[in-house]
Amino acid sequence: MHSSQITESKLGQPDTAASHHSAAVAAFIRERIDSAGGVLPFDEYMEAALYAPGLGYYAAGSRKFGPGGDFVTAPELGPLFGQCLAREVGPVLASLKEACVLEFGAGSGALAVSLIEALSRLDQLPERYCILEISPDLRERQRKRLEPIANQHGLDIEWLERMPDAPLEGVILANEVVDAFPVTRFRVRNEKPVRAGVCINGDGFAWDWIDDLGDDQSTMNIFCQYQLKEGYTSEVCHRSKAWMGALASALQRGVVLVIDYGFPAAEYYLPERSEGTLRCHYLHQAHNDPLIYPGIQDVTSHVNFSALADAGRESGLEVLGYTSQEAYLLGLGLLELASPQPNDDEKQMLKTAAEVKGLILPSQMGEAFKVMAFGKQADKPLQGFKLRDRSGSL
Numbered sequence: 001m002h003s004s005q006i007t008e009s010k011l012g013q014p015d016t017a018a019s020h021h022s023a024a025v026a027a028f029i030r031e032r033i034d035s036a037g038g039v040l041p042f043d044e045y046m047e048a049a050l051y052a053p054g055l056g057y058y059a060a061g062s063r064k065f066g067p068g069g070d071f072v073t074a075p076e077l078g079p080l081f082g083q084c085l086a087r088e089v090g091p092v093l094a095s096l097k098e099a100c101v102l103e104f105g106a107g108s109g110a111l112a113v114s115l116i117e118a119l120s121r122l123d124q125l126p127e128r129y130c131i132l133e134i135s136p137d138l139r140e141r142q143r144k145r146l147e148p149i150a151n152q153h154g155l156d157i158e159w160l161e162r163m164p165d166a167p168l169e170g171v172i173l174a175n176e177v178v179d180a181f182p183v184t185r186f187r188v189r190n191e192k193p194v195r196a197g198v199c200i201n202g203d204g205f206a207w208d209w210i211d212d213l214g215d216d217q218s219t220m221n222i223f224c225q226y227q228l229k230e231g232y233t234s235e236v237c238h239r240s241k242a243w244m245g246a247l248a249s250a251l252q253r254g255v256v257l258v259i260d261y262g263f264p265a266a267e268y269y270l271p272e273r274s275e276g277t278l279r280c281h282y283l284h285q286a287h288n289d290p291l292i293y294p295g296i297q298d299v300t301s302h303v304n305f306s307a308l309a310d311a312g313r314e315s316g317l318e319v320l321g322y323t324s325q326e327a328y329l330l331g332l333g334l335l336e337l338a339s340p341q342p343n344d345d346e347k348q349m350l351k352t353a354a355e356v357k358g359l360i361l362p363s364q365m366g367e368a369f370k371v372m373a374f375g376k377q378a379d380k381p382l383q384g385f386k387l388r389d390r391s392g393s394l
């Protein structure tokens with residue numbers, strides 16, 4: 001996800017329809033806060049702001065992706081990202097019987113389009129392409145966009161309501177999904193970590209702090225291991241652990257690719273990252289206040305890839321590689337795929353150059369974004385890690 005970081009005072013103003021929608025989401029959250037006794041744990045606030053049925057940012061109908069939305073993701077830049085992934089996914093599918101692709105959180109469907117078209121050209125289409133999308137609104141948009149592509153390629157595309165009942169052979173993909181999982185926020189106060197909550201403050205919301213960490217041993221371990229100082233504020237994503245466990249059970253044989261922005265734990269909890277990694281995206285502007293514009297802005301946090309790797313290993317998956325998006329896409333031949341084609345005019349060449357820059361420049365998505373692969377009985381090594389594998393840093 002890419003947008004420019006600015007101060008909140010310079011944020012664009014919502015139009016009347018967006019303001020009304022946000023007011024309805026805020027009313028829903030106020031009720032939740034009242035029912036919780038005045039303070040709602042932040043992960044529940046984030047869940048409501050993003051996913052409350054019919055209201056949350058992902059559950060309702062705002063544009064979200066691309067130039068007219070709030071942010072741009074790698075597949076939204078153009079087809080090259082999907083074409084590179086096809087070079088990794090295709091051979092895995094070809095090595096398995098009745099192989100399936102399961103894509104989590106398919107957004108606008110852009111990755112599915114470019115991946116299916118590239119796999120078709122490689123003659124490595126899966127038996128089935130499944131999508132597990134939490135947002136009913138996005139599911140509908142995906143269906144409209146993908147059904148013609150499925151017909152054109154004679155491919156069966158299926159939208160799942162939950163993890164598959166029978167374990168599958170194939171590839172599981174999640175691009176920029178884990179950063180959208182609700183997180184627990186904590187702060188060190190009086191020499192111990194306390195949980196962030198959200199309370200009502202006039203017409204808006206304010207932070208509050210819940211002394212009781214409950215049985216949250218992970219946050220306590222992070223506090224101790226990284227010797228976090230007074231005032232240090234950050235996040236822990238408990239849901240990614242449960243999600244990795246469910247993925248591991250859903251995979252009989254094959255590969256999982258998780259692509260997202262994030263770092264290993266030692267970098268995540270660096271002393272200088274003392275305000276944490278929560279980021280909001282609104283009309284291509286990034287800022288740090290998730291308590292404004294509920295339901296009409298995206299709220300995300302960076303992924304702790306060490307924790308994700310641990311969760312995968314504990315669930316029986318093997319970590320097959322971890323590297324930057326830049327190294328991964330270059331390893332899969334991005335530059336070859338981007339080389340000018342005989343029919344390309346100047347406009348197309350400029351477009352492709354901009355796409356390549358967006359994907360791999362360190363100032364854009366190249367370094368902040370990482371690729372982590374897990375496997376179960378998978379053939380090794382994977383092509384994308386041949387230039388550089390940073391698994392040792394996890």
Ligand SMILES: C[S@@+](CC[C@H](N)C(=O)[O-])C[C@H]1O[C@@H](n2cnc3c(N)ncnc32)[C@H](O)[C@@H]1O
Nearest residue numbers: 058073105106107132133134135175176177180
């Ligand atoms: C930032 S968007 C990324 C969309 C797309 N993968 C892309 O790269 O453009 C996050 C997506 O994940 C979906 N999502 C969030 N949590 C999910 C979950 N637990 N299961 C499935 N999809 C989820 C959202 O609805 C949305 O489609």
